[in-house]
Amino acid sequence: MTLDITDAELVLMQLLWTESPLTARELTERLEKDKGWHRKTVNTLLSRLARKNVIQREKGPGGISNWHPLVDRETYRKTVTASFVDEHFNGEIAPLVASFAKGRSLDDSQVAELQALLDSMFEDD
Amino acid sequence: MTLDITDAELVLMQLLWTESPLTARELTERLEKDKGWHRKTVNTLLSRLARKNVIQREKGPGGISNWHPLVDRETYRKTVTASFVDEHFNGEIAPLVASFAKGRSLDDSQVAELQALLDSMFEDD
DNA sequence: ATTGACAGACTACGCCTGTAGTCCAACGGA
DNA sequence: TCCGTTGGACTACAGGCGTAGTCTGTCAAT
Numbered sequence: 001m002t003l004d005i006t007d008a009e010l011v012l013m014q015l016l017w018t019e020s021p022l023t024a025r026e027l028t029e030r031l032e033k034d035k036g037w038h039r040k041t042v043n044t045l046l047s048r049l050a051r052k053n054v055i056q057r058e059k060g061p062g063g064i065s066n067w068h069p070l071v072d073r074e075t076y077r078k079t080v081t082a083s084f085v086d087e088h089f090n091g092e093i094a095p096l097v098a099s100f101a102k103g104r105s106l107d108d109s110q111v112a113e114l115q116a117l118l119d120s121m122f123e124d125d
Numbered sequence: 126m127t128l129d130i131t132d133a134e135l136v137l138m139q140l141l142w143t144e145s146p147l148t149a150r151e152l153t154e155r156l157e158k159d160k161g162w163h164r165k166t167v168n169t170l171l172s173r174l175a176r177k178n179v180i181q182r183e184k185g186p187g188g189i190s191n192w193h194p195l196v197d198r199e200t201y202r203k204t205v206t207a208s209f210v211d212e213h214f215n216g217e218i219a220p221l222v223a224s225f226a227k228g229r230s231l232d233d234s235q236v237a238e239l240q241a242l243l244d245s246m247f248e249d250d
Numbered sequence: 251a252t253t254g255a256c257a258g259a260c261t262a263c264g265c266c267t268g269t270a271g272t273c274c275a276a277c278g279g280a
Numbered sequence: 281t282c283c284g285t286t287g288g289a290c291t292a293c294a295g296g297c298g299t300a301g302t303c304t305g306t307c308a309a310t
Contacts, residue, residue: 006296006297006298007212007297007298008297008298008299009297010212023257024256024257024258025256025257037298037299037300038299038300038301039256039257039300040299040300040301040302041298041299041300043257043258043259043300044298044299044300045298045299046257046258047258047259047260048297050258057258065257065258074224074227077213077214077220077221077224078224078225078227078228079228080213081213081221081224081225081228082225082228082229084209085225087132087135088202088205088206089202092235092238093222093225093226093231093235093239094235094238094239094242095202096202096206096221097218097222097239097242098242099199099202099203099206100203100206100207100210100218101218101242101246102199102203103203103204103206103207104207106218106246110217110218110219111243111246111247113217113219114218114219114222114239114243115243117219117222117223117226118236118239118240118243121226121231121236122236131266131267131268132267132268133267133268133269134267148287149286149287149288150286150287162268162269162270163269163270163271164270164286164287165269165270165271165272166268166269166270168270168287168288168289169268169269169270170268170269171287171288172288172289172290173267182288190287190288
């Protein structure tokens with residue numbers, strides 16, 4: 001279960017993580033509009049995600065197929081983030097934040113949120 | 126100049142960012158040992174990076190070819206980090222740090238470093 | 251019962267990527 | 281001067297990925 005989700009597949013997952021279950025039709029409607037994807041493209045991606053056990057289909061009322069994630073967003077975020085930090089920042093989070101802030105200054109709410117996070121860590125000790 | 130560097134290419138870049146210039150031979154020695162890569166593989170990657178204007182060759186003393194980066198590490202880190210944060214965390218850094226910390230608790234020095242970073246941001250205002 | 255439209259499995263296909271081989275020119279040692 | 285080794289340009293090739301077409305069955309409306 002290596003949790004490998006490609007870029008195109010991730011677009012689908014973002015939708016399903018935001019709202020699920022969704023039917024193929026509902027997904028297609030959004031993705032045709034937002035991404036210009038063909039119905040068949042959406043279908044292929046759904047199949048590939050299903051084959052990887054990342055999503056699953058379930059029969060809803062009236063026999064309608066609903067798709068929903070089997071992997072939750074937070075689990076996925078943890079793994080990709082850990083990989084990213086390892087690959088690009090030698091496993092250290094602070095330099096990542098520094099690089100990010102250099103490229104795009106953090107607004108006050110971002111800083112406050114980070115501060116709250118750090119404070120909660122001190123408490124946990 | 127989209128700065129797209131693949132995983133295998135990145136391995137080379139990490140070496141060149143740590144120490145440069147390096148000759149093809151020097152790179153090959155390290156990568157044969159560390160990664161089991163063939164000399165020819167290293168060569169292909171060097172060529173591809175050069176074609177993308179990410180590295181450059183320069184004639185050293187004695188006509189030896191030395192490779193060195195044209196893109197500095199910090200620039201690269203800023204761009205990949207921004208993309209990553211946008212793609213996975215909707216452009217917000219605090220949730221990224223939260224996810225990272227959930228998967229792998231931060232040790233004291235990491236927390237201290239982050240705190241110092243935040244403090245310096247307050248000063249800048 | 252017939253038809254039309256969509257769902258999903260399977261197939262297709264070109265480009266990118268990882269990995270390496272071929273070929274030729276240059277250089278260093280015998 | 282000749283040979284073996286190396287560098288680099290070019291070529292190769294399989295598997296993954298983005299993108300979509302074909303085929304078949306099903307369900308809804310007629």
